[in-house]
Amino acid sequence: MTASDPVLRVRDLKVHFPITSGILARRQVGTVKAVDGVSFTVNRGETLGLVGESGCGKSTTGLAVLRMLDITSGTVEFEGEDITGYDRGRMRPIRRRMQMVYQDPYGSLNPRMKVADIVGEPLVVHGLATDRDKYRARVADLLRMVGLLPDMAERYPHEFSGGQRQRIGIARALALDATLLICDEPVSALDVSIQAQVVNLFMELQERLGLTYIFIAHDLSVVRHISDRIAVMYLGRIVEIATRDQLYKDPLHPYTKALLAAVPIADPELEAARGQQIISGEIPSALRPPPGCRFHTRCPVAMAVCKSIDPPMRDMPDGRAVACHLHGG
Amino acid sequence: MTQPLLSVRNLSTRFRTERGTVRAVDDVSFDVAAGETLAIVGESGSGKSVTALSILRLIPDPPGRIEAGEIVFDGKDLLKLDDAGIRAIRGDRIAMIFQEPMSSLNPALTVGMQVGEPINLHRRSPWAFALDKATELLGKVRIPDGRSRLNSYPHQYSGGMRQRVMIAMALACQPQLIIADEPTTALDVTVQAQILALLKELTREANSAMILITHDLGVVARYADRVAVMYGGRIVETAPARPLYKTPRHPYTRGLMESVPRLDGDTERPLVPIDGQPPDLATLPPGCAFAPRCKMAVDRCRVERPPLVETMPNHHSACFFHDRV
Numbered sequence: 034m035t036a037s038d039p040v041l042r043v044r045d046l047k048v049h050f051p052i053t054s055g056i057l058a059r060r061q062v063g064t065v066k067a068v069d070g071v072s073f074t075v076n077r078g079e080t081l082g083l084v085g086e087s088g089c090g091k092s093t094t095g096l097a098v099l100r101m102l103d104i105t106s107g108t109v110e111f112e113g114e115d116i117t118g119y120d121r122g123r124m125r126p127i128r129r130r131m132q133m134v135y136q137d138p139y140g141s142l143n144p145r146m147k148v149a150d151i152v153g154e155p156l157v158v159h160g161l162a163t164d165r166d167k168y169r170a171r172v173a174d175l176l177r178m179v180g181l182l183p184d185m186a187e188r189y190p191h192e193f194s195g196g197q198r199q200r201i202g203i204a205r206a207l208a209l210d211a212t213l214l215i216c217d218e219p220v221s222a223l224d225v226s227i228q229a230q231v232v233n234l235f236m237e238l239q240e241r242l243g244l245t246y247i248f249i250a251h252d253l254s255v256v257r258h259i260s261d262r263i264a265v266m267y268l269g270r271i272v273e274i275a276t277r278d279q280l281y282k283d284p285l286h287p288y289t290k291a292l293l294a295a296v297p298i299a300d301p302e303l304e305a306a307r308g309q310q311i312i313s314g315e316i317p318s319a320l321r322p323p324p325g326c327r328f329h330t331r332c333p334v335a336m337a338v339c340k341s342i343d344p345p346m347r348d349m350p351d352g353r354a355v356a357c358h359l360h361g362g
Numbered sequence: 363m364t365q366p367l368l369s370v371r372n373l374s375t376r377f378r379t380e381r382g383t384v385r386a387v388d389d390v391s392f393d394v395a396a397g398e399t400l401a402i403v404g405e406s407g408s409g410k411s412v413t414a415l416s417i418l419r420l421i422p423d424p425p426g427r428i429e430a431g432e433i434v435f436d437g438k439d440l441l442k443l444d445d446a447g448i449r450a451i452r453g454d455r456i457a458m459i460f461q462e463p464m465s466s467l468n469p470a471l472t473v474g475m476q477v478g479e480p481i482n483l484h485r486r487s488p489w490a491f492a493l494d495k496a497t498e499l500l501g502k503v504r505i506p507d508g509r510s511r512l513n514s515y516p517h518q519y520s521g522g523m524r525q526r527v528m529i530a531m532a533l534a535c536q537p538q539l540i541i542a543d544e545p546t547t548a549l550d551v552t553v554q555a556q557i558l559a560l561l562k563e564l565t566r567e568a569n570s571a572m573i574l575i576t577h578d579l580g581v582v583a584r585y586a587d588r589v590a591v592m593y594g595g596r597i598v599e600t601a602p603a604r605p606l607y608k609t610p611r612h613p614y615t616r617g618l619m620e621s622v623p624r625l626d627g628d629t630e631r632p633l634v635p636i637d638g639q640p641p642d643l644a645t646l647p648p649g650c651a652f653a654p655r656c657k658m659a660v661d662r663c664r665v666e667r668p669p670l671v672e673t674m675p676n677h678h679s680a681c682f683f684h685d686r687v
Contacts, residue, residue: 086550194639224405225577229621229635236632251551254580258623258633277629295555296625297580301603303626304584311555315522 039110040213040245041075041098046107048090048097052320065319067093069269070107072346075213080239080246082260082277084253084292088316089266091249095215098247099133100124111213129159132206136218138198142190148201149186152176155208175204180234196227200234207238217249232259253296257281265289268327269319271346275353285355288328326358334359365437366393367538367571368417373431375409375416378424381644386412386426388595391670394539399565399572401586401603403579403618405640409595410575414541417573418458419448436538454484457532459561461544463524467516473500473527474512480534499530503560522553529561536568543575558585579622583607591615594641594651597670601677611679611687614652650681658683 047070052063068090075081083091096102098109100119108117116127132155135141142151153172156162173183179200190198199219206214216235220228232255238244250256256263257277264274265288273286284290291312298304314331317323323330329339338358346354347361355361375387387409394400404410415421416428419440433440435456440448452458457480460466468476477499478492487495493512500508503526516524525545532540542561546554562585565572574586582589583603590600591612599612610616620634638655647653653663662682670680681687 086552196639224640225579225622226405226618226636227639229623229633230637232623233633233635253551254623254625254627257625258627258629281625291552293625295552297555297578297584298625299579299583299607299619299622300624300626301583301586301607309555309559311559312552313556315520315553316550 038077039074040077040112041247042108042110043074043094043098044072044108044110046071046094046097046109047105048093048102049105063320066269066322067319068097069322071266071269071271072107073264073271073274075245075247077212077245078239078243079261080248080259082256082263083247083249083266084251084256084263085266086251086292086316088268088319090269090319091266092217094266095133095217095247095249099128099131099215101133125159129155129209130211131213131215132209132211134199134202134206134214134216134219137222138195138202139190139222141202142198144190146189147186148176148181148188148190148193151190151201152186152204152208155205159209161209171208175208178207178238179204180230194227195223196230199223199231203231203234203238207242211244213245213247215247215249218251219248220255221250221252228255235259253292265292268316268322270327270356271354272328272357273353273355275355279351279353285349285353285360286328286357287332287334287359291331291333326356367396367436368394368573369432369434370413370417371432371434373413373416373433374429375412375421375426376429377426379644384643385429385595385646386643387416390431390592390595390597392590392597392600394571394573396538397566397569397571398587399562399574399585401574401576401582401589402592403576403582403589404592405577407594407640407643408592409643410592411543413592414458414543414573414575417541418452418456420458450484453480453531453537454535455537456539456541457535457537459525459528459532459540459542459545461547463521463528463548464516466528467524469516472513472515473519476516477512477527477530477534480531484535495534496530499534500527502533502564503527503530505530521549522557525549525553525557526560529557529564533564533568533570537570539571539573540565541573541575544577545574546581547576547578554581579618580624591618594646595643596651596680597678598652598680599678600670601674605674605677609674609677611673611677611684612652612681613656613658613683613687616687617655658686 046068048068050065051061053059054062085091097104149172152175162168172186176183181200220231248259260277262276263280264271267288273289294310312331325341326339326344329335344356344358346356348354371391373387373390377384377386402410417433474493474496477496481487481492481495497508505526546557586603588602589606590597593614599615617636621636636655641651649664649666650668653659668680668682670678673679673684
């Protein structure tokens with residue numbers, strides 16, 4: 034992994050959704066700050082895990098990077114090109130290199146299309162399907178690449194299991210020359226015995242094709258297995274971003290600590306010995322985030338300053354960054 | 363040994379579907395002792411939820427039907443009770459907590475009405491008393507300001523709070539057994555930890571037994587005393603939690619443990635997936651349901667059903683090669 038070769042650079046990204054009211058004269062009555070000042074870099078060939086609980090803004094961040102949502106402010110730079118202000122037409126060539134893998138292997142495939150057409154559609158859309166034989170050969174290659182048989186191309190999605198459908202979704206994402214895949218909860222809808230198959234496929238493809246991933250998930254064990262670095266999000270902000278070993282062995286932010294403590298480990302003896310530090314409360318509404326540090330309402334070590342002053346993201350000597358008054362005030 | 367609180371014997375539940383009769387639960391037997399937590403683990407289609415619903419006779423008929431077996435609870439066979447008899451048990455002696463609190467709560471009734479209903483119904487207490495009791499129950503499940511929140515509706519609660527309401531309802535009549543079917547699957551991990559810890563604490567306090575249905579091996583490790591692993595409608599392994607994790611005696615159990623990444627696992631070691639996919643209950647093979655995915659399977663496994671046998675004290679496995687797993 035070369036730290037000097039960023040594929041994606043996101044700076045102070047904000048995605049706000051207006052809340053409107055009224056029938057004739059719609060007026061804005063509030064703002065949901067789904068993503069509220071997020072910065073990170075993803076280097077070529079690495080996997081950045083994006084974790085957090087529902088409503089933290091991890092999926093919105095993914096969609097905004099792909100420019101599938103309007104960006105309120107901030108910049109998104111892809112392979113050195115600032116794409117923040119790009120319209121549909123200018124995004125089109127970018128999308129060949131930046132693709133999405135969705136969570137729901139049932140909802141994200143058109144049930145009336147054959148697998149060949151689903152996987153080949155990006156080629157058609159981008160005008161790359163001029164030669165029929167080449168097109169067929171490419172689809173067969175893609176299916177083989179994700180561990181499916183080329184003769185499955187003539188079947189419909191309902192003939193496949195959840196794990197196989199997710200493979201179809203991955204093949205579609207790879208149909209063009211994607212370098213960056215944004216994977217939004219790609220294994221969480223799958224049965225546990227199937228998840229490992231798909232996780233391993235992601236890792237093999239990364240090695241073989243030199244892919245870069247943003248892996249969005251709530252399952253901290255899966256994220257740990259697949260990621261090189263991890264960003265932990267809470268209420269629209271990144272609270273800690275660190276390498277895998279730093280984050281899991283020595284978490285700094287109290288929220289990261291709480292998240293890790295909440296995950297049960299499949300070992301009854303270890304669980305019995307593990308002290309359970311369970312934090313109280315639930316994520317507050319993104320419509321009215323708490324003042325100061327957004328986590329202070331649930332933080333077991335909150336201080337007076339946390340209630341009024343929003344801690345900025347600070348770089349630590351070991352290379353990670355944390356937004357907490359306990360660290361580097 | 364004392365009489366178990368619940369004793370399920372040779373339970374079979376089938377469903378009629380367009381593709382023929384499906385045996386969702388096939389000859390399942392297990393016991394639950396007073397005060398213990400039994401986890402039933404399995405993937406979708408393993409029969410774990412149908413087992414739970416069968417205990418309370420909540421299988422919709424048609425298309426479903428409990429075909430055979432006994433479900434002896436506190437000395438009575440629940441399958442022999444008439445409708446009034448089983449209604450008197452549900453929500454009183456045995457309570458159920460479902461996965462989806464939003465669809466299991468009535469959106470048109472206040473939380474107070476719903477938490478108070480079992481007390482009003484089973485204890486024939488007047489509503490004023492039932493609502494007092496409901497306030498107390500909301501306090502128990504740590505919903506602050508219970509009295510005023512009695513008049514709220516479920517949609518005014520968050521997902522975690524709704525699941526607390528479900529627990530309050532389940533605890534209302536101090537049941538001897540609580541069946542919790544994936545109670546935290548829809549919740550975030552910090553809320554899951556809160557809810558499960560609360561459930562464990564309150565069941566321990568009331569000395570209620572619990573059947574915890576889940577697919578999460580971590581949750582099982584943290585909360586269960588004993589475990590039954592289901593696959594293809596059958597129990598394939600059952601044991602106290604520690605020996606089950608330490609020395610699994612069924613290839614499916616072992617396979618699950620090796621395929622799931624752990625928070626403390628070795629990240630350099632690739633995950634070992636179980637090949638293939640969970641079985642289709644309509645077309646189960648004649649032998650062991652796991653045989654098509656099993657690395658140890660031999661010809662015998664494909665034609666003959668391995669029975670559940672005791673491989674170590676209190677540790678049962680349905681594998682011909684249980685001593686070699």
